[in-house]
Amino acid sequence: MSDRYERVMAAMRRDVPDRVPWALWGHFPAVPFLKYYSWEKANRDGEESARAHMALLRSLDYKMDLLKVTPFYRFMACQWGSKFRWEDNDESPATMDVTVKTPGDWEKLWVLDPRKELREALRCVEILAKELYGMPFIYTIPSPIVQALHGVSEPERVYTDMVENPDALREGLETITQTTIDFAKEVMAEGATGVFFGIGGGGDIWSRMTREQLEEYALGYDKRVLEAVGDAPVKLLHICSAGGEDPQKDGGLMEEGWFKNYPVDAINWDDALFTPLEKAKEIYGDRFCIVGGVDRNRTLLEGTSRHVEAAVKDAIERAGRGGSFIVGPGCTLNAHTPLENYNAVARAVEKYGRYKA
């Protein structure tokens, strides 16, 4: 196994690696500096997705320690019939039509066969496992409730059904969960190092769902998916606030330690928006490796490479002590993040991230 694998695994064990690992992720085919790759094509052609991720790695001046592979997160919804408008390689295609429009539509979903409907996503994993020569990589697995809310159906339908038609919604979530479990297991069988499990993306679940609803409809199904791949060496939980809100609102889930309920090895959230790194390390450090520290907008998108280096140095000072820390962004990078800022993260980690033996 590669040095990078050992380094990442030491962080996952909450141990001290030889230096702080780093990872940056985005919708890689939808990034202007990666010419010749199509985000639309990557959603239906596993090789296109794998090639775009490999092109990103080749574009860098340094070797990244952990690659997060990012499909269009509605890739399962597409197979159930939802339609999205792909335009100009834009990373966020608009929703044109969703499969579940009425409560009666939930029962029309079927469990997707990872070897049939989802084969292209698996082909991406298969190619990367062969071509990355032991470099660790994790594939993105979206939470079932997030898939239901944003892709299979729409927020108004799902929130209404939680109250008025919970059994119909549960039936739909059961199918989405089983599909996600079957797919995640195949991702591991094809040679991925682990999963990047995203919860919360694109919406307002943190304030809109009650504690009981979050426990049933988010955690309840999420846990089943994560337990099904319990042996995966890397299980990274991403607590998303891309929808504009965070889990510190209306209940303070993050700082209460609620995410310890998730059977994962590492957590990632937008520490520029809520819960600073050192605070999270204090709360979660005995359970999880901490992943984060660079502001994806103000620093990575808008800052100079000197700003980026200074931010990485600062993050390492705040969360690097004792190991068990990976430098990363709080969410997917903006497509226009300059390549030199990717390199600045790597350079800073080399300069400031060494642990003395």
Ligand SMILES: [Zn+2]
């Ligand atoms: Zn996110």
